[in-house]
Amino acid sequence: MEGLGTSVGIGIGKVLIYKEPKMDIVKENILDLELEMSRLENALKKAIKEIEHIYNTTLTTVGEKEAEIFTAHKMILEDPEYIGSIKEKIRTENINSEWAIKEVTNFYIEIFNNIEDEYIKERVQDIKDVSNRILKILLNIEAKDLTSITEKTIIVAHDLTPSDTAQINKEMVVGIVTEIGGRTSHTSIMARTMNIPAISGVENIINMVEDNDVMIVDGSTGDILVNPIDEDIIIYESKQKEFIELRKRLEEMKGKESISKDGYKVEIAGNIGTLEDIDKVIENDGEGVGLYRTEFLYMYRDRLPTEEEQFEAYKVVAEKLGQKPLVIRTLDVGGDKEIPYLNIPKEMNPFLGYRAIRYCLENAEIFRTQLRAILRASAYGNIKIMFPMISDIKEVREGKKIIKGVMEELRKENILFNENIEIGIMVEIPAVAVHSRVFAKEVDFFSIGTNDLIQYSLAVDRGNQHISHLYNQFHPAVLSLIKMTIDNGHKEGIWVGMCGEVAGDEKLIPLLLAMGLDEFSMNSSSILKARHLIRNISKEEMESILDEILSLPTAEDVEKFIDENIMINILPI
Amino acid sequence: MITKEIVLLNESGLHARPASMFVKEASKYKCDIKVIKDGKEYNPKSIMSILSMGAGKGDSIIIQAEGENEENVVNELANFIQNKIKD
Numbered sequence: 001m002e003g004l005g006t007s008v009g010i011g012i013g014k015v016l017i018y019k020e021p022k023m024d025i026v027k028e029n030i031l032d033l034e035l036e037m038s039r040l041e042n043a044l045k046k047a048i049k050e051i052e053h054i055y056n057t058t059l060t061t062v063g064e065k066e067a068e069i070f071t072a073h074k075m076i077l078e079d080p081e082y083i084g085s086i087k088e089k090i091r092t093e094n095i096n097s098e099w100a101i102k103e104v105t106n107f108y109i110e111i112f113n114n115i116e117d118e119y120i121k122e123r124v125q126d127i128k129d130v131s132n133r134i135l136k137i138l139l140n141i142e143a144k145d146l147t148s149i150t151e152k153t154i155i156v157a158h159d160l161t162p163s164d165t166a167q168i169n170k171e172m173v174v175g176i177v178t179e180i181g182g183r184t185s186h187t188s189i190m191a192r193t194m195n196i197p198a199i200s201g202v203e204n205i206i207n208m209v210e211d212n213d214v215m216i217v218d219g220s221t222g223d224i225l226v227n228p229i230d231e232d233i234i235i236y237e238s239k240q241k242e243f244i245e246l247r248k249r250l251e252e253m254k255g256k257e258s259i260s261k262d263g264y265k266v267e268i269a270g271n272i273g274t275l276e277d278i279d280k281v282i283e284n285d286g287e288g289v290g291l292y293r294t295e296f297l298y299m300y301r302d303r304l305p306t307e308e309e310q311f312e313a314y315k316v317v318a319e320k321l322g323q324k325p326l327v328i329r330t331l332d333v334g335g336d337k338e339i340p341y342l343n344i345p346k347e348m349n350p351f352l353g354y355r356a357i358r359y360c361l362e363n364a365e366i367f368r369t370q371l372r373a374i375l376r377a378s379a380y381g382n383i384k385i386m387f388p389m390i391s392d393i394k395e396v397r398e399g400k401k402i403i404k405g406v407m408e409e410l411r412k413e414n415i416l417f418n419e420n421i422e423i424g425i426m427v428e429i430p431a432v433a434v435h436s437r438v439f440a441k442e443v444d445f446f447s448i449g450t451n452d453l454i455q456y457s458l459a460v461d462r463g464n465q466h467i468s469h470l471y472n473q474f475h476p477a478v479l480s481l482i483k484m485t486i487d488n489g490h491k492e493g494i495w496v497g498m499c500g501e502v503a504g505d506e507k508l509i510p511l512l513l514a515m516g517l518d519e520f521s522m523n524s525s526s527i528l529k530a531r532h533l534i535r536n537i538s539k540e541e542m543e544s545i546l547d548e549i550l551s552l553p554t555a556e557d558v559e560k561f562i563d564e565n566i567m568i569n570i571l572p573i
Numbered sequence: 574m575i576t577k578e579i580v581l582l583n584e585s586g587l588h589a590r591p592a593s594m595f596v597k598e599a600s601k602y603k604c605d606i607k608v609i610k611d612g613k614e615y616n617p618k619s620i621m622s623i624l625s626m627g628a629g630k631g632d633s634i635i636i637q638a639e640g641e642n643e644e645n646v647v648n649e650l651a652n653f654i655q656n657k658i659k660d
Contacts, residue, residue, distance in 0.1 A: 075620050
């Protein structure tokens with residue numbers, strides 16, 4: 001069986017099926033109104049006490065952000081309209097509290113479900129959670145207790161409310177499997193904070209397993225094994241041990257500097273596309289963003305994003321990063337990134353065609369709108385601008401001229417922006433790498449885009465199955481181009497970063513360190529591993545073997561040499 | 574009785590966090606306050622009521638207060654929505 005892994009890690013334990021107790025709510029006429037009112041008041045008081053208790057537990061065992069859910073619950077319990085309507089209903093219709101709660105709750109759920117807003121739709125869960133709490137108190141129903149679990153347990157449920165999740169004993173609960181929910185549900189978020197492996201979206205699991213079945217869950221893959229054979233248990237136990245040790249070592253890297261054994265400091269940053277990605281960069285202690293792919297703001301819609309929409313997006317990211325650098329790449333459309341409403345004609349060779357800066361310089365209005373948004377956002381953080389697909393110095397000059405014009409406009413409108421904003425280019429076309437000394441005189445930084453640099457240098461379309469084996473990041477010519485770019489940048493006094501996949505490649509990081517790369521920007525999930533690696537190698541030692549590596553004849557020789565001479569001495573992570 | 578009409582300019586309108594911040598602020602005042610959207614009245618001291626209004630970016634709402642310090646209250650709340658609420 002499998003589902004969607006929502007919190008990584010491996011859990012092995014006994015199944016505990018957790019079902020919401022069935023509540024039969026019947027409409028009854030009441031005889032004594034005052035008695036019914038005090039019955040309700042007492043239940044509300046008790047519910048508030050329970051929530052305050054859960055709030056405090058969550059605050060200490062999970063975290064402040066998660067505990068806020070229960071502040072919201074308390075607000076609902078004390079809400080003048082919600083509670084007011086319930087009391088009003090009891091009074092005017094002479095009915096029992098349970099029925100009034102059910103009716104009023106359903107009334108709000110229906111309204112909320114009809115509002116086109118994800119946040120409000122999610123609040124329905126909170127309202128249900130709160131109303132069930134009051135109802136359980138009124139009906140004297142005791143739920144299965146999740147706090148006093150005493151053996152390694154995997155909770156299997158249709159869905160878990162935040163209240164349920166908050167009460168879990170995280171020492172004993174080693175996994176959570178639910179039939180519904182996704183990565184962003186409260187329960188998944190809490191499971192991740194509590195480091196409990198979790199899998200969602202496993203249809204009908206409640207009816208497929210029984211209490212006390214042995215279960216293995218792998219939150220990284222979403223795999224579930226029920227009553228596994230001994231061999232599987234052994235395999236997963238060792239995977240689990242490895243995972244826990246890895247997590248511990250990576251956690252230790254948070255807050256540490258990215259500095260080599262011999263004291264050479266570099267910056268390890270993250271690549272982002274959507275707003276969600278920035279949280280991952282921060283979670284993994286990235287030292288900045290080396291590549292913000294702005295295409296995502298233009299994709300999956302039917303018109304251009306406005307200046308305001310872009311400004312908001314850039315500003316949010318800039319503010320989240322504070323003083324840490326944020327490199328925003330201007331629109332990189334074309335190639336494999338199609339945006340239908342831009343009406344770029346189909347081409348024979350899109351990767352060699354009308355794309356990125358080439359498109360933007362021709363469509364100056366679209367370009368200017370983006371630059372205005374970026375410049376305005378530059379007042380809120382440490383933003384740098386980067387042009388993609390530069391092949392000619394004239395493009396750099398033209399792009400900078402447009403930026404100057406936009407700055408002039410902003411000054412006239414008295415809009416604040418960073419007057420000294422750094423402007424850099426992607427080095428992804430071999431001609432630029434070869435000629436990088438000249439480019440370095442006119443820009444503030446380079447960022448090497450290895451994916452395109454490799455494909456252009458080797459003339460290999462890596463999407464083409466017949467030749468994809470020729471696409472190889474260890475190719476000595478590619479490595480020489482990278483070194484040439486870094487050297488030339490440094491000769492002209494600018495910093496050089498890298499934002500392609502190579503920047504996070506464990507085998508190549510030692511070589512890049514030796515070449516003097518200043519900034520490594522990668523997928524967030526690789527940041528801590530890369531830091532661990534950098535801290536375990538010496539730049540000087542790597543420098544001493546660099547020339548030998550670059551003079552090897554083939555990519556295979558390079559990789560083998562790295563394996564045998566470098567990787568073997570590095571503590572595995 | 575004093576009223577004031579304002580347009581919501583922040584990205585998430587009166588959804589999400591801004592809604593609960595607004596309710597907490599409105600609850601500080603003693604006088605009778607209402608928020609009106611599309612002719613319907615809502616209670617600014619109730620999170621359920623404010624969320625059920627479903628007011629998003631670009632929507633216009635009317636704040637109405639009656640009683641102690643009414644003018645001040647309307648201005649303070651309008652100012653709160655327009656300047657203090659950040660997404």
